[in-house]
Amino acid sequence: MSDTRASVTEEETGSQVGTYLRGAGLGDRNGPLTGAPRCPFRLRGSEPEGLSNAQEGEFLRMLGPAPAAELPGGRARVVVDYDLALRLAAGPHVSRDARQHWQHLPHAEGVLAAWTGTHNALNSEGDDHKRFRAPISAALSRRRVETMGPEIEAIVADALADVSGSSSVVDLVQAFALRVPTQVITRLLGVPEASLAAFQTAAAGLFDTAAAPDEMAQSMMAVLGLLGQMVEEKRQSPGDDLVTDLIQAADASEEALSDAELRDQLMLIVIAGTETTVHAIGTLLVHLLSHPRQRRLILEGAATMEDALEESLRLQPPVSAVPLRFAVNDFTDPSSMESFARGEEILIHIAATGRDPRVHDAPETFDVLRTTSRRHLAFGHGIHFCPGAPLARREVVIAVTKWLEAFPHCRLAVSEDELTLVPSFISNGFREIPVLLH
Numbered sequence: 001m002s003d004t005r006a007s008v009t010e011e012e013t014g015s016q017v018g019t020y021l022r023g024a025g026l027g028d029r030n031g032p033l034t035g036a037p038r039c040p041f042r043l044r045g046s047e048p049e050g051l052s053n054a055q056e057g058e059f060l061r062m063l064g065p066a067p068a069a070e071l072p073g074g075r076a077r078v079v080v081d082y083d084l085a086l087r088l089a090a091g092p093h094v095s096r097d098a099r100q101h102w103q104h105l106p107h108a109e110g111v112l113a114a115w116t117g118t119h120n121a122l123n124s125e126g127d128d129h130k131r132f133r134a135p136i137s138a139a140l141s142r143r144r145v146e147t148m149g150p151e152i153e154a155i156v157a158d159a160l161a162d163v164s165g166s167s168s169v170v171d172l173v174q175a176f177a178l179r180v181p182t183q184v185i186t187r188l189l190g191v192p193e194a195s196l197a198a199f200q201t202a203a204a205g206l207f208d209t210a211a212a213p214d215e216m217a218q219s220m221m222a223v224l225g226l227l228g229q230m231v232e233e234k235r236q237s238p239g240d241d242l243v244t245d246l247i248q249a250a251d252a253s254e255e256a257l258s259d260a261e262l263r264d265q266l267m268l269i270v271i272a273g274t275e276t277t278v279h280a281i282g283t284l285l286v287h288l289l290s291h292p293r294q295r296r297l298i299l300e301g302a303a304t305m306e307d308a309l310e311e312s313l314r315l316q317p318p319v320s321a322v323p324l325r326f327a328v329n330d331f332t333d334p335s336s337m338e339s340f341a342r343g344e345e346i347l348i349h350i351a352a353t354g355r356d357p358r359v360h361d362a363p364e365t366f367d368v369l370r371t372t373s374r375r376h377l378a379f380g381h382g383i384h385f386c387p388g389a390p391l392a393r394r395e396v397v398i399a400v401t402k403w404l405e406a407f408p409h410c411r412l413a414v415s416e417d418e419l420t421l422v423p424s425f426i427s428n429g430f431r432e433i434p435v436l437l438h
């Protein structure tokens with residue numbers, strides 16, 4: 001998850017943005033698309049001195065519903081219009097299958113290679129996608145989410161007990177938000193007690209955005225190794241866990257998944273289900289801690305924690321974009337009249353679509369009573385819609401409710417403006433959240 005931010009030319013948007021653009025050193029890299037026309041924008045991701053993903057989205061919106069932008073290692077049409085994003089994600093002209101539809105795949109590098117080069121549910125379509133996704137959906141069934149309820153409560157209670165004595169500043173991300181989803185995923189997968197510490201260390205390494213590429217590769221190999229071992233073990237002695245469910249559902253399908261394919265789907269679950277939920281917990285808590293009146297509406301029963309979560313997901317989604325989609329043929333969207341060329345890269349800017357002024361009044365305001373809060377793409381749309389959404393929603397509501405009950409006087413130790421976001425155009429959450437508990 002490398003560096004990010006966005007930019008527009010001075011003539012197009014005024015001097016403030018022009019200043020930013022000069023600072024960003026626009027257009028000095030075209031990645032694998034050398035020779036392609038240069039784009040007016042470079043999506044880079046949030047940095048302390050730069051723009052947040054949401055601000056990048058606002059600048060892009062001034063250029064149209066789907067302007068071209070540079071990404072680290074490539075370029076894409078970045079979709080900021082909510083309705084256009086819905087039509088593209090669920091329509092017949094766009095695919096996530098890079099192997100079929102992206103001629104640049106063999107030359108892809110860095111973050112784009114990592115996100116498009118894998119063979120899992122996220123990067124497949126049609127029968128391939130059904131084959132990969134069906135066992136995941138079965139394993140993340142309503143029953144499993146319900147049975148996880150008491151376990152999530154226990155994990156949250158342990159994490160709260162560990163921080164409760166602290167009288168100095170606590171980083172809510174490390175002390176709490178990170179701990180809950182990591183432990184939920186470990187229990188969900190049924191990681192054996194003996195491998196628990198090794199798995200958690202390796203999994204935590206996957207989210208260390210400051211790690212060097214070889215360290216990241218090592219963490220990846222370590223997690224894959226442990227997952228492979230677990231698939232073998234659970235085949236021998238099945239348990240009441242997601243790996244066993246996944247194996248059974250995969251074996252029952254017409255074209256059974258190999259152990260390597262099963263391991264890759266598990267890896268997707270570990271990646272998709274951890275950092276996302278960490279940010280969802282942290283961001284909702286920041287919104288509620290910095291908007292006491294909104295919090296009071298929940299205490300008074302005028303709104304629920306579920307309402308607050310949807311509003312938080314709309315305003316600052318934990319994932320700002322999930323690379324990449326591709327045009328499967330030349331086509332023009334009849335409503336927006338935007339044309340796309342076959343093979344063109346498409347990136348849905350989830351953070352921008354949640355603030356589309358044609359969908360939401362005063363989109364920058366955090367309003368738990370907003371009637372349009374649920375019109376967001378935080379969990380995607382179409383056949384790739386996040387199968388972990390019910391579990392994630394459950395985890396976040398329990399974690400945030402219990403935190404606020406345990407620490408009713410908790411407050412941010414810095415102003416909201418001083419919080420910094422992780423430097424990524426993909427991941428969209430706070431690096432750390434210093435708070436005082438009492």
Ligand code: HEM
Nearest residue numbers: 121122272273276277280318378379380381384386388392
């Ligand atoms: C707040 C937390 C979460 C957020 C914001 C989130 C968001 C997303 C998004 C945006 C996508 C891509 C959808 C698209 O391309 O249209 C996705 C896919 C996916 N997510 Fe989540 N996710 C979260 C939690 C989870 C959890 C807890 C799990 C599993 C335990 C999970 C598993 C997956 C999987 C397997 C996919 C790929 C589905 C497919 O391509 O068919 N996610 N998620």
